[in-house]
Amino acid sequence: MNTPARLGTYVLGLAVVFAGAFGVGGAVGATGPEPAKSSHGDHTTPPPAAQKTEHVPGGLQVSQDGYTLTPQTTTITPGTQTEFRFTVDGPDGRPVTAYETQHDKKLHLIVVSRDGVVFRHLHPELSGDGIWSVPLTLPDAGAYRVFADFVPQGGEGLTLGADLYAPGDYAPRALPAPSRTATVEGYTVRLDGTLTPGAASRLTAEITRDGKPVTDLQPYLGAYGHLVALRAGDLAYLHVHPDGAPGDGVTPAGPGITFYAEVPSPGDYRLYLDFQHDGTVHTAAFTVRAERPSGAIPTATADRGSELAHSGH
Ligand SMILES: [Cu+2]
Numbered sequence: 001m002n003t004p005a006r007l008g009t010y011v012l013g014l015a016v017v018f019a020g021a022f023g024v025g026g027a028v029g030a031t032g033p034e035p036a037k038s039s040h041g042d043h044t045t046p047p048p049a050a051q052k053t054e055h056v057p058g059g060l061q062v063s064q065d066g067y068t069l070t071p072q073t074t075t076i077t078p079g080t081q082t083e084f085r086f087t088v089d090g091p092d093g094r095p096v097t098a099y100e101t102q103h104d105k106k107l108h109l110i111v112v113s114r115d116g117v118v119f120r121h122l123h124p125e126l127s128g129d130g131i132w133s134v135p136l137t138l139p140d141a142g143a144y145r146v147f148a149d150f151v152p153q154g155g156e157g158l159t160l161g162a163d164l165y166a167p168g169d170y171a172p173r174a175l176p177a178p179s180r181t182a183t184v185e186g187y188t189v190r191l192d193g194t195l196t197p198g199a200a201s202r203l204t205a206e207i208t209r210d211g212k213p214v215t216d217l218q219p220y221l222g223a224y225g226h227l228v229a230l231r232a233g234d235l236a237y238l239h240v241h242p243d244g245a246p247g248d249g250v251t252p253a254g255p256g257i258t259f260y261a262e263v264p265s266p267g268d269y270r271l272y273l274d275f276q277h278d279g280t281v282h283t284a285a286f287t288v289r290a291e292r293p294s295g296a297i298p299t300a301t302a303d304r305g306s307e308l309a310h311s312g313h
Contacts, residue, residue: 057264058159059147059237066091069148069160076138078166084136088148088160095130098153103221108149109134110228111164112235113142115172116270119283121228141168145235159237175232175268175287182284187214187277195269195290200260202243205273205284213255219246220276225257232268232287263290
């Protein structure tokens with residue numbers, strides 16, 4: 001047997017193994033007549049599930065693509081309002097002063113406790129020299145993550161993350177159990193939809209008050225709701241976008257708000273939904289488990305008592 005023929009047999013064997021394991025039926029027929037070398041290349045490619053992640057989620061890095069999130073301090077006394085200042089330093093090493101507006105703001109600042117219980121969505125003020133500033137109160141001692149979500153002028157959107165510390169006795173809380181219902185300040189929010197790893201998952205939040213659907217939501221950050229999704233374990237900051245916008249003629253002002261969320265892996269995610277009604281912004285929080293499509297549907301339980309707040313709007 002000459003070398004090309006031996007290779008061809010080897011490749012055919014590989015193709016059968018792959019077809020058996022992953023149901024890639026057509027691959028077997030395609031292998032035979034092709035030159036061994038190129039076929040070999042094709043069939044040693046791992047199946048999609050085993051491929052390396054090509055896109056790293058946002059928020060895991062303090063520095064990316066030449067931009068660095070630089071807090072002026074990372075230690076904050078708990079229970080005390082502090083002026084939190086930071087810069088985003090650009091590729092030239094200087095603070096960035098020009099930003100694109102996205103969702104009505106030049107920068108969105110999210111501060112979350114590492115256990116996911118405390119959540120703040122803030123909009124700092126930018127001074128001419130590129131220093132961002134916002135009043136911040138961390139309620140409890142512990143470790144926190146701060147995310148800056150922004151688009152530098154002429155650049156790509158980035159979410160940089162840095163750790164903050166509030167000194168003192170620290171008792172981490174368990175991530176709330178998976179739940180599809182949250183209550184916040186008299187509102188009940190029900191979340192429908194399935195988080196599927198590796199796909200854009202459609203989620204709909206339905207808002208009621210006193211058992212009645214809320215149909216006069218107010219635009220907030222260019223939408224009827226703003227959703228932040230963080231992965232439990234590393235607080236990866238995920239890409240979420242609303243479906244439709246106020247004033248587009250088709251998107252209702254409630255009770256349902258629809259989003260598309262992309263989660264990279266199975267596991268638990270903490271979702272924080274901001275919505276505005278009667279002039280006040282509220283945040284409903286959920287723990288949602290992303291499972292592979294064959295997995296079981298998570299059961300719903302009540303979820304209360306998270307410490308959530310907004311300011312800076
Ligand atoms: Cu924001």
